[in-house]
Amino acid sequence: MSENELSKDLGRIHTSTMADVIELRIREYLKKKSFKPGDALPKEIELAEALGVSRNVVREALSRLRMLGLIETKRKRGMILTNPDILGTLERVMDPLIMDKDTLQDVFELRLVLEMGLADLLYIRKTDKDIEELEEIVDKEVESKEHTFRIKNEIAFHGKLYEISGNDTLKRFQRMLMPVFGYLMSTKTNQKSGAVTHKDLVSILKNGTKHEFREGMYEHMLPHFERLE
């Protein structure tokens, strides 16, 4: 692996392809001209000629922007700028099996941070109906001790919390983080959960203070936090 060492020391040369360049140029162009959603972009041929590349290259770049949700194209009408789906691309790459170890750990911690920071939104937006639904979820917990059920229930409980937050982006984000979290859990031996149970958390959310909830959540997550350093 001395070759790898060497390339690390020298720094890999990064010969970017035309599509890379053009993608950037177009994005810069849109920003510079302060395009807003709904505005029409130049035609493919115009872009190709203006940039001095083939239509093929332009299309590869545009294909990327289309994936990002930055633009939409209609057969004859041309292309228009659109509100991007900011999490759409994240979903494509958030796969624990292909992520490097450090990022995996980062995402694990990110989830803990989110969970701990959720309390304020919850206490602003929780309703009686939400509490009822949470109670339903935790009531089912005592019924089964089966492993697969426990996981499902874990997901249901925490998922519901994010739902209560009333923040769709946050909720979707959490749904993406879940597989990563689950993957790491499955690789680690010690899986015991904290002293504070889901049932306890619901009880606090119903009658306790925000501060108590935060402390409870911390205790609930304690085994995870204790592993950090």
Next chain:
Amino acid sequence: MSENELSKDLGRIHTSTMADVIELRIREYLKKKSFKPGDALPKEIELAEALGVSRNVVREALSRLRMLGLIETKRKRGMILTNPDILGTLERVMDPLIMDKDTLQDVFELRLVLEMGLADLLYIRKTDKDIEELEEIVDKEVESKEHTFRIKNEIAFHGKLYEISGNDTLKRFQRMLMPVFGYLMSTKTNQKSGAVTHKDLVSILKNGTKHEFREGMYEHMLPHFERLE
């Protein structure tokens, strides 16, 4: 805008292009065959033939995967799967000027959640040197009351907090959220900050408890939280 209303009610028809389909198919293929980073992909022509489309379409799809950091290609060696840069694409679309209102609000709240959930990591990882650096930052605050300086300083302070968290992904994520936050701040009239200052927070982080820090951060952010509902 009744047309827009109508299309919203009916649900937009989603005529996906070949590149969309092929991109998905290739991603599914990689997952199904459980490709790992370093594994070589089939050649472009092989993919094109196997999928029954032109090489061009395949290239548009591959161009997307290349942008996601999922694959890397070398001139003759072919393509290999790589550890994707999970935040790379987020950076491309996290622009307050083109995001829709709801997402903007979601991201605003997301930042509050992160900030509130940060305490645990901070208390696990803070060092004396970190505290010193924070003190340096807040010391500069009293010097100038200029608007641009205040913003810069705000960024420096909160940025340093994320740095202390020792989580690169989190830090990078925060850096992306910053412009969104800044944009929303500039549009809102009431910009007064909380009763707890940066200086107070540093003092707590130095000598106080985790719990006190959380309460302090909440007070610091109070004007933002009060706007929520």
Next chain:
DNA sequence: AAATTTTATTTTGTTCTACATATTTACAAA
């Protein structure tokens, strides 16, 4: 004159061919 149908036009979507370029592989030479 207004409404409808037909035709023409335009722009993206897709395919195909061709060639340039870089890099591996194999082989030859020092």
Next chain:
DNA sequence: TTTGTAAATATGTAGAACAAAATAAAATTT
């Protein structure tokens, strides 16, 4: 064993061509 050279090969880029869809314009009917 190392270095240099040539052949092979996969990707990168270009260009032409046509299909398909949606608009705009023209022609027709009412």
